[in-house]
Amino acid sequence: MTAIIIDGKRVSSSIIQAVKSAAARLESEKNLRPGLAVVIVGDDPASHAYVKSKGRMASECGFNSIQHTLPRETTQGELSSLVAVLNQDKDVHGVLVQLPLPKHLNAEEIIQSILPHKDVDGLHVVNAGKVATGDLDGGLISCTPAGAMVLVRSIHGSDLSGLNAVVIGRSNLFGKPMSALLLAANATVTTAHSRSKDLPNICRNADILVAAVGRPEMVKAEWVTPGTTVIDVGINRVPSSEGKTRLVGDVAFAECAEHAGAITPVPGGVGPMTIAMLMANTVIAAYRAAGLTPPKF
Numbered sequence: 127m128t129a130i131i132i133d134g135k136r137v138s139s140s141i142i143q144a145v146k147s148a149a150a151r152l153e154s155e156k157n158l159r160p161g162l163a164v165v166i167v168g169d170d171p172a173s174h175a176y177v178k179s180k181g182r183m184a185s186e187c188g189f190n191s192i193q194h195t196l197p198r199e200t201t202q203g204e205l206s207s208l209v210a211v212l213n214q215d216k217d218v219h220g221v222l223v224q225l226p227l228p229k230h231l232n233a234e235e236i237i238q239s240i241l242p243h244k245d246v247d248g249l250h251v252v253n254a255g256k257v258a259t260g261d262l263d264g265g266l267i268s269c270t271p272a273g274a275m276v277l278v279r280s281i282h283g284s285d286l287s288g289l290n291a292v293v294i295g296r297s298n299l300f301g302k303p304m305s306a307l308l309l310a311a312n313a314t315v316t317t318a319h320s321r322s323k324d325l326p327n328i329c330r331n332a333d334i335l336v337a338a339v340g341r342p343e344m345v346k347a348e349w350v351t352p353g354t355t356v357i358d359v360g361i362n363r364v365p366s367s368e369g370k371t372r373l374v375g376d377v378a379f380a381e382c383a384e385h386a387g388a389i390t391p392v393p394g395g396v397g398p399m400t401i402a403m404l405m406a407n408t409v410i411a412a413y414r415a416a417g418l419t420p421p422k423f
Contacts, residue, residue, distance in 0.1 A: 129356075129386040132277050134395040138402035141276065141423055142187065145405045148421045149188040152412055160412035161190040161218040162246065165208060168198040168228045177224050180401060187405050190217065198228050205236055213241045219415050220246035220408040243414065246407040248272070249299070257303045260310045266407045271304040273399025274357050276423070278308070278334060281355050281388045286313035290331050294318045294345070294376070295338035300359060304336055325349075337376040347381035356382055356389040359396050 152158050162184045166177045177193065184191035194208060205223075212221045221244045227233045237245075242252035248268035256265035282289065291313040295301035305317045318328050320339070329335055329349040337345050338359035350356060360376030375392030383389050390396055406423040413420035 129383045130281070130388040131383070132280065132357075132388050132390045132395060134273075134277065134390060134398045137277060137280055138273070138398035141399070141402040141406055142183070144421065144423060145187050145402070145409050148409045148413070152409070152416065152418070153188065156416045156418070158412060158416055159188065159190045160220070160408050161192065161215075162220040162222065162408045163192040163194065163212045163215075163218045164222045164224060165194045165196065165205070165212075166224040167196045167200050167205065167231065170226070173224050173226070180222070180404065183401055183405055184408070187409070189405075189408060192218065200228075200231070202231055202235070205231060206239060209236060209239050213239075213244065216415075218244065219412040220244055220404075222247050222404070242266070243411060246404055246411060248303075248407065254298065254303065257306045260306070262307070262310055266411065267307070267403075268299065268303045269400045269403040269407065270300055270359065270396065271307055272403040272406075272423075274304060274336060274359060274396050275307045275311070276399060276403070277357055277390060277396065278311075278355065282334070284311060286311040286334070289313050289333040290316070291334040291336065292316045292318055292329055292332035293336045293338065294325070294329070295336075295340075295359075297338070300338045304338070304359075308334070308336075339376050341376055342374050343376070343378040345377040345382060347378065347385050350382050350385040352385050353387040354385070356386045357396065358390050358392050361392060361397065 149160055164177050181191045181193055212218050221240045223236050237249045242250045248266045253265040291308040293301055293305045296317050296319045305315050308315045326349045330351050334355045336357040342362040342364050358375035358377040362374050363371045364374050366372040373393050410420040
């Protein structure tokens with residue numbers, strides 16, 4: 127049996143097309159362009175690469191894309207002041223502070239200072255609380271779990287009644303909101319983690335298995351019951367030949383693909399979905415600001 131490879135690039139490009147259409151409609155009907163402001167502090171090369179791709183995608187979607195690049199020495203007060211200005215700017219619908227921040231800055235304090243309706247990363251406690259209580263239309267959903275959920279729906283549809291879902295990982299960033307989204311779709315959900323007893327056996331009960339632990343290729347073929355849908359959220363850089371490195375997920379892809387019904391690759395699975403859902407959240411925030419019912423993605 128060979129698994130269906132879930133193509134995150136293809137699914138994300140269909141989301142982006144829908145975002146572009148929604149943005150164009152907003153401009154023609156309300157003369158309003160969605161505004162996304164991205165703040166980056168310091169000179170971390172990976173963060174700058176992410177921010178560049180976010181800015182490029184925002185422009186491609188027809189957004190007003192704004193970037194604030196601050197020096198590494200920026201103080202907590204200076205960063206807080208900039209967020210306060212962006213919170214008040216009516217032309218900015220989404221505010222995103224690129225993480226990680228330099229060590230001397232308190233990231234949590236900054237994230238919680240972003241107004242919940244502009245928190246397009248979906249990390250504010252108000253947005254996290256809405257997801258946890260099943261209010262999926264009232265807030266903004268964290269981008270990576272939202273994207274992973276779109277991939278699950280591409281295989282199983284929107285109603286997961288009767289299916290067992292296992293999420294390995296309980297982080298506030300991914301594991302908890304992912305479990306809540308699966309639960310809201312009527313799956314029976316187990317949230318497993320490093321302290322869970324007999325993890326392989328727990329995973330064998332899954333119809334949908336989501337791995338987000340940050341351990342390269344931890345999930346092995348014998349953990350996967352034939353026909354399971356496997357969503358791999360891990361991105362790990364491991365040594366390759368001749369001193370080079372390569373990207374792998376938390377799932378041993380080649381061996382699990384022989385058992386799974388469907389599986390996401392790394393790269394090219396959940397990764398492209400994260401940026402697509404960021405664009406979706408920005409257009410949703412802009413629609414709400416204009417008093418319109420936002421599109422669903």
